[in-house]
Structure formats: structure tokens, C-alpha cells
Amino acid sequence: MLSSVQSFPPNPISAPSTSKIHHNSWYSTTLTRLPNRRKSLFIVCAANPDDYNATLKALNSRKRFPRKSLGQHYMLNSTINDQLAAVANVKDGDLVLEIGPGTGSLTNVLISAGATVLAIEKDPHMASLVQERFADTGRLMVIQEDFTKCHIRSHMLSLLESKNLAVTGTRHAKVVANIPFNISKDVVKQLLPMGDIFSEVVLLLQDETAIRLVEPSSRSSEYRPINIFVKFYSDPEYKFQVPRANFFPQPKVDGAVVSFKLKQPSDYPAVPSVKSFFSLINSAFNGKRKMLRNTLQHICTPSEIEETLRTVGLPATSRPEELTLDDFVKLHNSLVNT
Numbered sequence: 555m556l557s558s559v560q561s562f563p564p565n566p567i568s569a570p571s572t573s574k575i576h577h578n579s580w581y582s583t584t585l586t587r588l589p590n591r592r593k594s595l596f597i598v599c600a601a602n603p604d605d606y607n608a609t610l611k612a613l614n615s616r617k618r619f620p621r622k623s624l625g626q627h628y629m630l631n632s633t634i635n636d637q638l639a640a641v642a643n644v645k646d647g648d649l650v651l652e653i654g655p656g657t658g659s660l661t662n663v664l665i666s667a668g669a670t671v672l673a674i675e676k677d678p679h680m681a682s683l684v685q686e687r688f689a690d691t692g693r694l695m696v697i698q699e700d701f702t703k704c705h706i707r708s709h710m711l712s713l714l715e716s717k718n719l720a721v722t723g724t725r726h727a728k729v730v731a732n733i734p735f736n737i738s739k740d741v742v743k744q745l746l747p748m749g750d751i752f753s754e755v756v757l758l759l760q761d762e763t764a765i766r767l768v769e770p771s772s773r774s775s776e777y778r779p780i781n782i783f784v785k786f787y788s789d790p791e792y793k794f795q796v797p798r799a800n801f802f803p804q805p806k807v808d809g810a811v812v813s814f815k816l817k818q819p820s821d822y823p824a825v826p827s828v829k830s831f832f833s834l835i836n837s838a839f840n841g842k843r844k845m846l847r848n849t850l851q852h853i854c855t856p857s858e859i860e861e862t863l864r865t866v867g868l869p870a871t872s873r874p875e876e877l878t879l880d881d882f883v884k885l886h887n888s889l890v891n892t
């Protein structure tokens with residue numbers, strides 16, 4: 555359901571002083587305006603009083619306490635939102651997919667940069683809040699759905715069609731989002747193979763997840779099938795860390811911004827079947843510390859695996875964590891041809 559937006563009543567609270575004492579007293583005053591639940595979560599100081607103020611005002615307008623189950627840790631530092639948009643080089647005319655707009659602090663930056671935003675928000679209260687806030691811009695479409703269950707490709711195709719934009723050729727769309735940490739894997743799995751639609755995916759993830767997705771290369775103990783998946787579809791880059799004090803309420807972990815520059819489908823590594831390629835990867839990593847000649851026995855005999863490994867220039871005793879994406883492509887293609 556695509557719906558256009560209504561207007562938001564502007565009623566700013568005057569910005570508090572940034573001095574520690576004033577900030578703290580302003581902070582506890584603001585707390586009393588929130589529904590009287592689990593106030594202990596709010597002990598942490600925010601990065602920017604104005605952004606704090608705006609977030610609390612928005613939540614208060616709906617009597618909406620942040621939900622842990624929805625990963626609702628709102629961004630309180632507009633500079634970080636600016637940096638997220640800058641990493642993706644969001645500019646006039648871009649189409650941006652945002653997952654979990656919340657109160658709309660990042661949405662505001664994207665719209666101000668001249669983008670049209672498609673936002674997917676699971677929480678109906680937040681979906682209507684953000685819809686109302688940007689009603690008069692005509693630049694926001696909100697879909698109230700769970701991103702992990704929605705058909706993002708069909709939503710994007712309808713949007714591109716409505717804007718008379720072709721899917722092939724220049725890719726007009728990007729993803730910029732501060733997502734709930736608990737759906738990171740789903741988001742990455744769904745979006746990275748969409749290089750025909752998106753040129754870049756910029757996500758604020760949990761710092762540990764960001765490192766695990768981007769950094770491990772072959773020969774590292776952290777190397778997993780997801781690293782092969784990420785490199786198959788994109789060129790990932792860890793951009794910067796976002797300390798936990800920038801979120802409201804403060805999570806127990808830090809965040810980090812990662813950019814995934816998506817490859818066009820014509821630039822994916824050449825494999826006859828993507829499905830069989832990833833099935834080989836999963837089988838290979840099933841016995842991570844074991845040699846491939848043992849873990850791939852359901853495909854060929856150990857001596858055939860050894861022979862194939864030698865043919866593609868790899869030692870017969872290779873283990874999965876020793877192979878790069880390129881090595882796996884060669885191994886797969888050679889196995890398919892035997």
C-alpha cells in the first residue's frame with residue numbers, strides 16, 4: 555500500500571543549553587513528558603540537545619516509548635545523518651529506500667538533499683508519524699510493513715515505473731538507513747543482489763556486524779559464507795564508527811556505517827548457476843576446519859576433489875577458509891564441468 559503524506563504540526567520546544575548542568579536538568583524535564591515506563595533506559599546523555607529535543611517531541615506526540623523488540627534506538631546526532639547521506643552522495647533527483655524511518659530524522663536529511671524517499675516502517679505509529687511530518691513535501695512514500703517480509707523488488711519496480719524511470723541503464727536508486735540491528739542479516743541478504751536497481755547500499759549497523767561483514771578475508775578465523783556473498787555482489791567499505799551515546803535510548807553496543815557499492819548483474823563473477831555456487835559455499839563451510847576433499851564428498855570422491863583443486867591451482871589439502879571468492883568460482887566452475 556503506497557500512501558502519500560499529510561502535514562506535521564510544527565511546535566518546537568526551545569533548544570536547551572549545552573552546558574552539562576542545564577542539559578541534565580532539561581533532560582529530566584523532558585523525561586517527564588514521556589509515558590511513565592522504564593525511564594532508567596534514558597540515563598545516557600545525548601549527542602545533540604536539539605536533535606534530542608526533536609526526537610522526544612515526536613515520540614511524545616504519539617505517547618510512544620521506544621520498543622526494544624523493534625530495535626528502536628533513534629539517532630540523536632543530525633551530523634551522523636548528514637554523513638550517512640554524504641557517504642551515499644545523495645543528491646537532487648535520487649530515489650532512496652529507507653528502512654525504519656522512525657521519527658524521520660534521517661528522512662529529513664534525505665528529502666532536504668532533494669531525494670524522493672520510499673520508507674518501509676514496521677511500527678504503525680512511526681509510519682503515520684513520519685507520513686504526517688513530510689506530507690507537504692510530496693517526496694515521501696511510506697509503506698507500513700515488516701521489511702523482512704515485504705517484496706521490496708516489486709515495491710521498487712512500481713516506484714520506478716511511476717516515475718517513468720527504466721530499471722536498466724543508469725541506476726537511480728540507493729539505500730540509506732539506520733536499521734534495527736536485529737534485521738541486519740535479512741537486509742543485507744535481500745538488498746545486495748539488487749544491483750540492477752540500487753547502485754549503493756549505505757547502512758548503519760552494529761559495529762561488530764559491520765566488521766564481520768566487511769573485514770574478514772580468506773585465512774581469517776572470522777571468514778564465513780556471508781563474506782563470499784557480500785563480495786560476490788558488492789564492494790563493501792567500513793566507513794566510520796558511531797558510538798552508542800548517539801542513540802536514544804542508548805544500545806549496549808556501538809554502531810558503524812558501511813557502504814556496499816553494488817555490482818551490476820553483468821559484473822557478477824561468472825558462474826553457470828548462482829544457486830549451485832552458493833550451495834557449494836555452504837557445503838564447503840559446513841566443516842570449516844576440514845579439508846574440502848572431505849566436506850565435498852557428496853559431490854565427488856575425495857580424489858576427484860583433489861584433482862579439481864590441483865587443476866585450478868590450489869593445494870589438494872585446501873580448507874574453505876583458505877579460498878578467496880575467485881578460488882571458489884574456479885573450483886565451482888571446474889566441478890560443474892567434470
Ligand SMILES: C[S@@+](CC[C@H](N)C(=O)[O-])C[C@H]1O[C@@H](n2cnc3c(N)ncnc32)[C@H](O)[C@@H]1O
Nearest residue numbers: 624627628629654655656675676677700701732
Ligand atoms: C534504529 S531505529 C532507527 C530510526 C530512525 N531511522 C533514526 O535514525 O532515528 C529502527 C527503526 O526501524 C523500525 N523497524 C524495526 N523493525 C523493522 C522491520 N522489520 N521492518 C521495517 N522497519 C522496522 C523501527 O520501528 C524503528 O523506527
